[in-house]
Amino acid sequence: MRCLLSVVFLCGLFLTQLIGEDMKTSASPRIKAPEFPEGMEWLNTDRPLRVADLRGKFVLLDFWTYCCINCMHVIPELKRLEKGYPAELVVIGVHSAKFPNERLTENIRQAILRYEIQHPVVNDKEMQIWWSYAVRSWPTLVLIDPEGYVTGVYSGEGNYEAIDRRIREALPYFRSRGVVEVGAQHIVPLHLERDRLGPSPLSFPGKILADPIKDRLFISDSNHNRIVIVTGEGRVIDVAGSGEIGRQDGSFSQASFFHPQGMALQGETLYVADTENHLIRRLDLQSGTVTTLAGTGRQGGFLSLGGLGTKAELNSPWDLCLVGDRLYIAMAGSHQVWVMDLANNLVQPFAGSGREGRADGSLEGSAFAQPSGITTDGRRLFVADSETSSVREINLLAGRVNTIVGLDLFEFGDVDGQGAMVRLQHPLGVVFHEGLLYVADTYNHKIKVIDPEKKTSRTLLGDGRPGYRDGREGRFYEPGGLTFGGEGHSQIGGRLYVADTNNHAIRIMKSDGKVETLRLTGLKPTEARPAVGFLLPGAKEINLPPQTLPANSTVELVIDLHLPEGYHLSPLAPFLYSIDPGGSLVTGREKEMVGAIHELPLLEGQGLPVRIPFKTPGATPEFPLKVSVTFYYCREDNQGVCLADSVVWSIPIKLLAQGETVLRLEYTASRTF
Numbered sequence: 157m158r159c160l161l162s163v164v165f166l167c168g169l170f171l172t173q174l175i176g177e178d179m180k181t182s183a184s185p186r187i188k189a190p191e192f193p194e195g196m197e198w199l200n201t202d203r204p205l206r207v208a209d210l211r212g213k214f215v216l217l218d219f220w221t222y223c224c225i226n227c228m229h230v231i232p233e234l235k236r237l238e239k240g241y242p243a244e245l246v247v248i249g250v251h252s253a254k255f256p257n258e259r260l261t262e263n264i265r266q267a268i269l270r271y272e273i274q275h276p277v278v279n280d281k282e283m284q285i286w287w288s289y290a291v292r293s294w295p296t297l298v299l300i301d302p303e304g305y306v307t308g309v310y311s312g313e314g315n316y317e318a319i320d321r322r323i324r325e326a327l328p329y330f331r332s333r334g335v336v337e338v339g340a341q342h343i344v345p346l347h348l349e350r351d352r353l354g355p356s357p358l359s360f361p362g363k364i365l366a367d368p369i370k371d372r373l374f375i376s377d378s379n380h381n382r383i384v385i386v387t388g389e390g391r392v393i394d395v396a397g398s399g400e401i402g403r404q405d406g407s408f409s410q411a412s413f414f415h416p417q418g419m420a421l422q423g424e425t426l427y428v429a430d431t432e433n434h435l436i437r438r439l440d441l442q443s444g445t446v447t448t449l450a451g452t453g454r455q456g457g458f459l460s461l462g463g464l465g466t467k468a469e470l471n472s473p474w475d476l477c478l479v480g481d482r483l484y485i486a487m488a489g490s491h492q493v494w495v496m497d498l499a500n501n502l503v504q505p506f507a508g509s510g511r512e513g514r515a516d517g518s519l520e521g522s523a524f525a526q527p528s529g530i531t532t533d534g535r536r537l538f539v540a541d542s543e544t545s546s547v548r549e550i551n552l553l554a555g556r557v558n559t560i561v562g563l564d565l566f567e568f569g570d571v572d573g574q575g576a577m578v579r580l581q582h583p584l585g586v587v588f589h590e591g592l593l594y595v596a597d598t599y600n601h602k603i604k605v606i607d608p609e610k611k612t613s614r615t616l617l618g619d620g621r622p623g624y625r626d627g628r629e630g631r632f633y634e635p636g637g638l639t640f641g642g643e644g645h646s647q648i649g650g651r652l653y654v655a656d657t658n659n660h661a662i663r664i665m666k667s668d669g670k671v672e673t674l675r676l677t678g679l680k681p682t683e684a685r686p687a688v689g690f691l692l693p694g695a696k697e698i699n700l701p702p703q704t705l706p707a708n709s710t711v712e713l714v715i716d717l718h719l720p721e722g723y724h725l726s727p728l729a730p731f732l733y734s735i736d737p738g739g740s741l742v743t744g745r746e747k748e749m750v751g752a753i754h755e756l757p758l759l760e761g762q763g764l765p766v767r768i769p770f771k772t773p774g775a776t777p778e779f780p781l782k783v784s785v786t787f788y789y790c791r792e793d794n795q796g797v798c799l800a801d802s803v804v805w806s807i808p809i810k811l812l813a814q815g816e817t818v819l820r821l822e823y824t825a826s827r828t829f
Contacts, residue, residue: 189215189300190288192278197261199268201276202347202694205248207304210344212336214245214323215300219280219291221254222267223543223582223599225472225488225526226313227295228432229455231271233316238275241323244336246344249277252286254294255568255582257599257634263622266634266658268349270360270379276344301326302335347693352827354729354788354798355681356660358384362417363475363585363637364655364662365426366648373648373674374419374426375655375662376637381413383428383439384679388641388648390662392678396439396446403433403453411446413437418475418530418637420483422498427483429473436473436485436496436503450496450503460490462504470494470503474528475585477537479552484537486527493527493539493550507537507550507557514544514564515557522557524548525565529586529596529637538593538608540586545569545579547586547595547606560593560608570600570620578613580604585655589640594652596635603635603654603665617654617665624659624796624828630671633658660797673795691784695802696823703781703819707811708774711819716765718824719789725764726788726798733786735770737809738779765820772811781807783821801825 189207198204207215218234220227234247249268253259258267259281268277280286289298289306297315299308299322308322330336359379366373372393375384382397394408402412414432421427426439427449435451448466456469463469472489484506485494492508507519508527515523527548529540537550538560546562561578569579585596593606594616602618618632625631637655641648652665653674662674705711713735717725725731766785773779783805790798803823 186305189298189304189306190285193284196284197279199261199265199277199279200273200346200348202345205276205278205344207300210246210300211304212302214241214302214326216245216247216319217285217289217298217300218247218249219252219286219289219294219296219298220249221252221258221294222264222271223254223258223526224294225543228271229313229472229489230295230297230315231273233313233319234275236316237319237323240320244327245323247275249273249275250280250285251277252280252283252291252294254566255599257581257601260622263634263658265349269353270657272350272379274346274348274350276346299323302330345693351692352800354726354790354800356790356797357676357679357681357795358660358662359681359797360657360660361637361655361662362415362431362657363419364639364653365419365421366639366641366651366653367421368641368649371648373639373653373662374421376416376419376428378415378417378431378657380681381415383413383416383419383426384676385441386674386676386679388651390674390676392676394441394444395679396444403430403435403448405447406445408439408444408446411437418473418486420476420478422478427476427478429476429485431472431474431488434470434472434489436470436476436483450501456490458490459510460505462494462502465501465503468503474526475530475540477530477532479532479534479537484530484532486530486539488526488528488542491524491526491543493524493530493537512543512565514541514546514548514559514562516559517557519550519555519557528584531586531588531593533588533591536608538586538588540583540595542582542584542598545581545583547580547583547593547608549608560611561606561613570597570602572604572614574610574612578606578611580613585635585637587638587640589652594638594640596638596654598634598636598657601632601634603632603638603652617671622658624656624661624791626663626671626673628670630663630665632656632663635663661795673793675793675795691786691804692800692802695784695786695804698803698805698821698823700805700807700821702808702810704810704812704815705772705819706815706817707772707777707813709817710769710771711817713768713770713783714765714818714820715768715783715785716820716822717787717789718822719764720826720828722792723789723825723828724792726790727794729788729798729800731766731785731787733766733768734782734784735768736782736784737773738776738781772809776811778808778810781805781809783807789825799825799827801827 297310301307362378363376385393396408404412417431418429424441428437436449438449451470456471474488475486481498483496487494495506496503508524511523513523525543528542539548545568547560571579581599584598622633623631636657641651654663656663786802788798
């Protein structure tokens with residue numbers, strides 16, 4: 157079901173002709189694709205794009221908003237089309253936000269990284285492009301032909317075959333007219349956001365689960381496609397998942413996942429919502445093995461009825477909770493809550509009609525909208541219903557659904573209080589503890605406490621601004637999961653743990669109310685991400701005034717990098733450099749001053765500046781020197797993401813019999829997460 161706007165738009169210039177079907181060129185008027193407005197912010201490319209500059213290619217516009225599960229389902233279809241038409245098709249994401257939090261370019265950047273999007277994206281925060289193309293819902297795909305005319309509009313998900321057929325059938329026509337060249341190269345200048353990320357212990361962790369009895373935490377390291385098991389102090393006990401995207405069963409080291417999310421524990425069995433595989437996995441913590449419990453690996457369709465175990469088609473299971481031998485599933489993709497009887501492996505819808513919205517009442521007649529968090533007090537289920545920005549209650553005895561706080565799809569905000577006045581913004585996580593609900597109010601960057609009996613809400617942690625800060629004034633960045641360490645004398649007892657997704661970290665609220673970051677030890681980043689080249693696109697270029705150096709002498713380059721406060725050079729990534737005097741590539745390790753780029757082994761302590769010796773020529777009185785570096789820098793706690801940066805200095809050099817033997821180069825890196 158599409159994420160539909162609840163307002164009525166004026167008819168666009170081609171609204172009635174195009175929505176939901178291909179344009180038939182012979183029967184319909186050809187409509188020129190509207191140009192992109194100037195002044196918009198672009199991602200995954202180093203400059204703004206224009207429709208006019210993309211002539212000779214099919215262009216597929218993907219109108220999306222990053223909260224929408226249906227938009228997430230379209231991404232694999234887009235990747236499949238890009239792979240099928242690498243030279244003939246350009247995909248452009250048009251991000252037209254639903255929630256205020258989604259209008260910020262930096263937050264869209266995080267979504268691009270989380271969803272691993274590798275095509276250009278424009279921030280249509282004022283919905284100018286949306287209006288110009290008369291779009292009515294998320295997701296909508298608009299196909300533009302190589303001559304710049306709209307040739308098809310497709311709403312919702314599951315449109316791969318129709319778009320593929322349209323391109324395949326039209327290509328011979330445009331090739332015969334000389335519009336599309338066979339073997340033409342991709343003309344879009346890609347500048348992928350992922351290339352600015354270095355290795356990190358966790359990558360967009362989605363959920364966390366505590367086992368206070370055995371003093372251990374289970375972390376869904378979602379974008380590393382693995383489950384990490386640590387002690388309460390952060391020492392790694394085990395890791396399930398190779399890091400590669402897949403759905404292979406087997407030993408922890410062999411098994412693979414695809415962006416796993418919620419978990420539930422029963423003794424030494426851990427159940428995992430393997431979200432983008434549309435599976436429920438079972439981890440045997442004693443034998444260290446992974447098996448598939450439910451799901452076919454294919455996304456279930458609208459109103460799927462379930463079935464037995466691996467014969468049932470699931471639809472983006474996002475979170476899990478256990479009540480006895482019944483495993484309840486927040487099935488985000490079908491806007492329902494499902495249940496699996498662990499005695500016979502029957503999995504089926506439990507609550508929600510499948511219609512996207514907020515409707516209370518009977519189990520069958522109720523409606524949810526992308527339920528993404530689920531917890532229980534043993535008698536009731538509590539659901540973080542993200543797209544309605546509400547918290548819902550399912551009474552297991554009465555078989556009724558009620559709303560605790562929140563109103564509907566387009567009623568959201570950040571308001572504490574009681575009853576109908578309470579507003580949340582796309583909450584993803586919820587946990588029940590001692591009569592209260594703790595909610596990850598994700599797009600408000602807060603943790604809130606809700607009393608399900610009084611229907612009150614108050615802010616516990618966070619000031620509403622995205623960021624990273626420990627202490628009494630803790631700050632978060634789109635937190636997605638919560639767990640309580642329970643009571644007792646274990647290390648995790650009495651603590652609230654938060655999967656702080658966009659900070660790539662696990663945060664802790666201790667009994668004194670202070671926020672700390674869990675320091676993980678013994679956890680290595682996966683190597684699944686492709687290695688970045690030497691210089692990043694858009695490298696900073698610095699032109700310096702002429703410098704005097706002694707001829708035929710060893711000179712020390714002193715590269716002084718000024719990093720943001722609280723950051724240091726990464727101990728997990730190389731410092732790359734090249735030294736090019738007048739076009740002849742040399743490196744500090746080569747006596748003959750010619751060779752390839754080398755990794756610079758960093759000294760203990762990651763000290764700055766970095767010092768690199770090189771030998772000046774003896775016969776050339778003047779030459780242009782170019783020094784290039786790529787480096788990674790991380791937060792000092794080494795618990796968050798590392799960032800990559802590149803800089804190139806150009807310096808005219810004059811050689812004399814005598815001169816300075818030190819050449820100092822400085823650069824200030826300013827970007828942080």
